Amino acid sequence: MGCFSCFKPSPSEDPFEVETVIVEEVSWYEAHIQESERLALKIQEAEQLDVAIQESKRSALDIQEAEQLEVIPPPPPPPPPLKEHNNISSRAPLDEDDEERIIRDSSKETKPSEDEVIPPRSMCGGCHFEIEQGGSVDVLGVPWHPECFSCGACHNPISIENHVSNSRGKFHRACYERYCYVCKEKKMKNYHKHPFWEERYCPAHETDGTHKCFSCERLEVSLHEMRQGRKLLGMSCWLFFFFFWQPRGTNFVMLDDGRWLCLECMSSAVMDTDEVQPLHFEIREFFHDLNMKVEKEFPLLLVEKQALNKAEEEEKIDNQHGVVTRGICLSEEQIVTNVSKGPKMGPNKQLIGLTTESQRVVSEFEVTAILILYGLPRLLTGYILAHEMMHAYLRLNGYRNLNNVLEEGICQVLGHMWLESQTYATIDAAAASYSSSSQPPGGANASKKGEWSEFEKKLVEFCKNEIETDESAVYGEGFRKVNHMVTNSNLYETLQEILRRRG
Numbered sequence: 001m002g003c004f005s006c007f008k009p010s011p012s013e014d015p016f017e018v019e020t021v022i023v024e025e026v027s028w029y030e031a032h033i034q035e036s037e038r039l040a041l042k043i044q045e046a047e048q049l050d051v052a053i054q055e056s057k058r059s060a061l062d063i064q065e066a067e068q069l070e071v072i073p074p075p076p077p078p079p080p081p082l083k084e085h086n087n088i089s090s091r092a093p094l095d096e097d098d099e100e101r102i103i104r105d106s107s108k109e110t111k112p113s114e115d116e117v118i119p120p121r122s123m124c125g126g127c128h129f130e131i132e133q134g135g136s137v138d139v140l141g142v143p144w145h146p147e148c149f150s151c152g153a154c155h156n157p158i159s160i161e162n163h164v165s166n167s168r169g170k171f172h173r174a175c176y177e178r179y180c181y182v183c184k185e186k187k188m189k190n191y192h193k194h195p196f197w198e199e200r201y202c203p204a205h206e207t208d209g210t211h212k213c214f215s216c217e218r219l220e221v222s223l224h225e226m227r228q229g230r231k232l233l234g235m236s237c238w239l240f241f242f243f244f245w246q247p248r249g250t251n252f253v254m255l256d257d258g259r260w261l262c263l264e265c266m267s268s269a270v271m272d273t274d275e276v277q278p279l280h281f282e283i284r285e286f287f288h289d290l291n292m293k294v295e296k297e298f299p300l301l302l303v304e305k306q307a308l309n310k311a312e313e314e315e316k317i318d319n320q321h322g323v324v325t326r327g328i329c330l331s332e333e334q335i336v337t338n339v340s341k342g343p344k345m346g347p348n349k350q351l352i353g354l355t356t357e358s359q360r361v362v363s364e365f366e367v368t369a370i371l372i373l374y375g376l377p378r379l380l381t382g383y384i385l386a387h388e389m390m391h392a393y394l395r396l397n398g399y400r401n402l403n404n405v406l407e408e409g410i411c412q413v414l415g416h417m418w419l420e421s422q423t424y425a426t427i428d429a430a431a432a433s434y435s436s437s438s439q440p441p442g443g444a445n446a447s448k449k450g451e452w453s454e455f456e457k458k459l460v461e462f463c464k465n466e467i468e469t470d471e472s473a474v475y476g477e478g479f480r481k482v483n484h485m486v487t488n489s490n491l492y493e494t495l496q497e498i499l500r501r502r503g
Contacts, residue, residue, distance in 0.1 A: 271342025302374035409478025
């Protein structure tokens, strides 16, 4: 069967001419489509070229910032390839010379001149985070965020001329007068103030169960010091309070004998008999340097409070002076329970693992042992040991039956002298740390002192202040009398004069 068309050409039209017109129309239509596609391709190429230029500029900026930070970034990725269109010829992609020219020209636009000085970034003296331009407060030449240099009580900005600073933070003078550092009460009607730390607190905290450090006598606050916490973590006040508020009991630890110790004192605490022996040798060397060598050997033991009280009773010492016993020089034979292995910090800041053992202390001379409470900071332990070692020296060298005020005064003066030596040692500690390996035996201790924290430096002053301001009739008055006696001579010469007058 043949194929036919239902459309017949008009008899007035030439069939060849009609067919030619149709072919021309189709050719024009196809040419129009190709032209549109070529135009679209050109637009696409122009967009990709613009993207390549922008990428080159960003790479140049990254290189510039990396040079400032001395870090070279990875090379920029190549521009995306042009998509090919079927049956259509595309423009040639950018060659290497064009890419290098684009990067070079864009680098010239962004690279600063050699004469241009880039100012260093300012860091906040409180949180140590970067400070944006114009958003800082100058405090003695150090920039601060305004919100960081704010009152610890009312949290409002403070001025350098009208504020009080201490270990707990910065305050308006008016706020500080009525601000309790323990419970954060802002309007105390009455307050107590520690004579050395000068921290003010509600009187009720002395009887409401607030923990008090047996060593430094500071009361426990109910959250970590805001200034130090924010300084370490770089957080705003409310974020720090929200995430790091801690109840009482977490900033202090309780020793096995019921005494409380703050974590700062705990960081340098001497915890058992073995650990105290290097300090024992140091104190003996200190006496030797004063021309008062302790010739006899006797044990030095660290004990719990119960063992110290028991030894005091067996020694028949009548404590009528109202002072807390922290050490004792024994002259009687007895069985002593000492701390042979100190506790370690366990979960939830609980001390675990304390081990004790009993031993009989005997001697053929006037001193059988020196006992000191365990768990005290090295500085306080050293002061107590120097005091008790002076008692031993007096007994071993014929100074028995001295007037009680005179004997305790001499021992207090010796303890104060050792603390003074620690104070001076911190000044030369940096030089001691660079001394040769052939340094004398005390060199290691000097190097250790050079690593003291700011709190330990303050603790030395606290211990000295406790001796100097003691109001008791025996220890306080005794210290002041003997200290006056040694003003124009040394302690050894004063002791010789006392012995001569007694003879």
